[in-house]
Amino acid sequence: MAQSEPLYRQIAADLREQIRGGQLKAGDRLPTEAELREQYGVSRNTVRLAFAQLQNEGMITSTQGRGTIVREQVITTYHASWAESRDRMSSDQVDAFHAEQAAQGHKSAYRDFEMRIVPASPELAERLTVDEGDSLVSRSFVRQVDGEPSSLQDSYYPMDIAQECGLLTPHDVAGGAIRAMAAKGHVEIGYVDEVTTRMPRPDESRKLGLGIGTPVLVYVRTTYSDTRPLRLTLTIFAGDRNRLVYELGDISGYHGQNGYAS
Amino acid sequence: MAQSEPLYRQIAADLREQIRGGQLKAGDRLPTEAELREQYGVSRNTVRLAFAQLQNEGMITSTQGRGTIVREQVITTYHASWAESRDRMSSDQVDAFHAEQAAQGHKSAYRDFEMRIVPASPELAERLTVDEGDSLVSRSFVRQVDGEPSSLQDSYYPMDIAQECGLLTPHDVAGGAIRAMAAKGHVEIGYVDEVTTRMPRPDESRKLGLGIGTPVLVYVRTTYSDTRPLRLTLTIFAGDRNRLVYELGDISGYHGQNGYAS
DNA sequence: TAGTGGTCTAGACCACCAC
DNA sequence: TGGTGGTCTAGACCACTAT
The missing domain is CATH 3.40.1410.10 (Chorismate lyase-like)
Structure with a gap:
């Protein structure tokens, strides 16, 4: 089992899957930190660690006051x-x-x-x-x-x-x-x-x-x-x-x- | 003044400067989180935010139990x-x-x-x-x-x-x-x-x-x-x-x- | 065993944005 | 004004490494 995965990685993996799978498309807003905190029953910091991981993969962007969205690419x-x-x-x-x-x-x-x-x-x-x-x-x-x-x-x-x-x-x-x-x-x-x-x-x-x-x-x-x-x-x-x-x-x-x- | 810079960015900037300036060379160990926490009078999480920034820039690597070192590159x-x-x-x-x-x-x-x-x-x-x-x-x-x-x-x-x-x-x-x-x-x-x-x-x-x-x-x-x-x-x-x-x-x-x- | 970083909690206050 | 993310604190316990 991959039960030993830290919580924040599991949350990141869930969100990554939703983005790859198309449920969340480029430009869409992700759930807020508060929503995910409740949904997973974790502290806000743990949600932020998950977001940080996805940000470092270049998949999402967070903006103060506005929220977190799936990044889009025009090459x-x-x-x-x-x-x-x-x-x-x-x-x-x-x-x-x-x-x-x-x-x-x-x-x-x-x-x-x-x-x-x-x-x-x-x-x-x-x-x-x-x-x-x-x-x-x-x-x-x-x-x-x-x-x-x-x-x-x-x-x-x-x-x-x-x-x-x-x-x-x-x-x-x-x-x-x-x-x-x-x-x-x-x-x-x-x-x-x-x-x-x-x-x-x-x-x-x-x-x-x-x-x-x-x-x-x-x-x-x-x-x-x-x-x-x-x-x-x-x-x-x-x-x-x-x-x-x-x-x-x-x-x-x-x-x-x-x-x-x- | 750049006083408005968040603490963790200032710490990251200090360390980055020490690496660029050569005081810290590839393979050298950085101060531990506990040392930096005392040195700057901040919480451990703030030190970790600074480390995270430098990790994301590819400049340092942390290993559990071992410490944090300046990364070296062989291209x-x-x-x-x-x-x-x-x-x-x-x-x-x-x-x-x-x-x-x-x-x-x-x-x-x-x-x-x-x-x-x-x-x-x-x-x-x-x-x-x-x-x-x-x-x-x-x-x-x-x-x-x-x-x-x-x-x-x-x-x-x-x-x-x-x-x-x-x-x-x-x-x-x-x-x-x-x-x-x-x-x-x-x-x-x-x-x-x-x-x-x-x-x-x-x-x-x-x-x-x-x-x-x-x-x-x-x-x-x-x-x-x-x-x-x-x-x-x-x-x-x-x-x-x-x-x-x-x-x-x-x-x-x-x-x-x-x-x-x- | 002592010391390191890794994970996680439960708060707090602030800056920014949309309403 | 209310809600968002940004920053920060002060703890806790765990996993790993060195000795």
Whole structure:
């Protein structure tokens, strides 16, 4: 028997089952803490432990004064093997991101643009093949989709390239930084992408408006010309709203839908 | 002033600072709940709330009877753009995974192999272009690295291909399923990879031995021949121990290290 | 056995939201 | 205003680990 399961886990399991089974749908309100306390004959703290477990699984969200609801997810797709590739960038857009979001029926925008000069951390120095502590130019912004923050992006450039290509301005670069570098002969011909996941730090959680129990997708792209690393872009994606997609090789046998609707 | 911060958040912030600052290193023991209760003059529950927050951020682990320690992370790399590619597979290995882990100084193994016949879910049906409910062959196992479970892998094959290529056996297929399919003319020439993250379900958490506050990396690879989808592989990576890497285009300008040590 | 974290109770007051 | 969740206290007993 699983009788030895603690009470709060049993309560959490019951509620999880009701959500998976469809009795409680996305957006529905769960019973209040008081109701569950009576229903199970336990203390309020035990109910709160059960709620905490489900919150940490990303299944529910509690709001002071309003109640506790089943979380819903709207996932948008980021085609990593398309984005920033030159043959997909039309002349009047910064990157392929806007176009892809529009194709999925979403509106995207940039917010809180910042330019800073920072010393290279060990990780940055290794990937950009500069010395630790060397100055790098950081250009960062928040990406919004449908008015909600969706990802935090931070690109790092070696100082000499940034100076040569006019990336030291605290504004958006017309046509995009990639184009500006290409115009000076620094053409990106290869990428290395690293993808990991972790729980957000408090400031990331705040900027992305993440609920408890939402991890982030950490996406690091290092780009190369034929001779050297040109740029490192670190993107923190809100894990409950984003999907990274790579297309490799020949996928002409693919049915061609761009939806990945599920 | 940030005086309005709840007590437990202040305590969590203090401890987080000590970890980030290096006063508390990976593997070190934190003060006990009783010590912190005295130190801050709060109730034990408040200390526990602070611990819970840090656990959910993946920073600490508590064990009954032993204490609370700072978590440490050993990350291994999974080269998604290499794995399973034919020109990287030597004749005597199932896939490139073993070789890559060995190159990183890790020992890998497979456990708990299973073969099942399952009906296609809507997501599987869409990607494999079969009808919902059609029978698929599922072949799954647990991947271990250095004796610890590292990822759960589950591959789905259309029934006709599985029958033709001898994938209906409840054992490992000699030389690997990819080779078996290629021998019958079903050659994989393209991939679509989808990468997302979420918190683990209780069973995944158990199989992977995940602590509280550890998300998983969900990795779905659909492979194609020149005419049709051949296979869908779903991998659930323990988020605290794995990194996915893609190399795209020409990276001859890359410095050539395979470490990504950090 | 002593000390740790795990579970649980029964209260209290507060901040926020809908009415 | 009444009800919701957010924070906090001051206990209690249990399960596990180290010694």
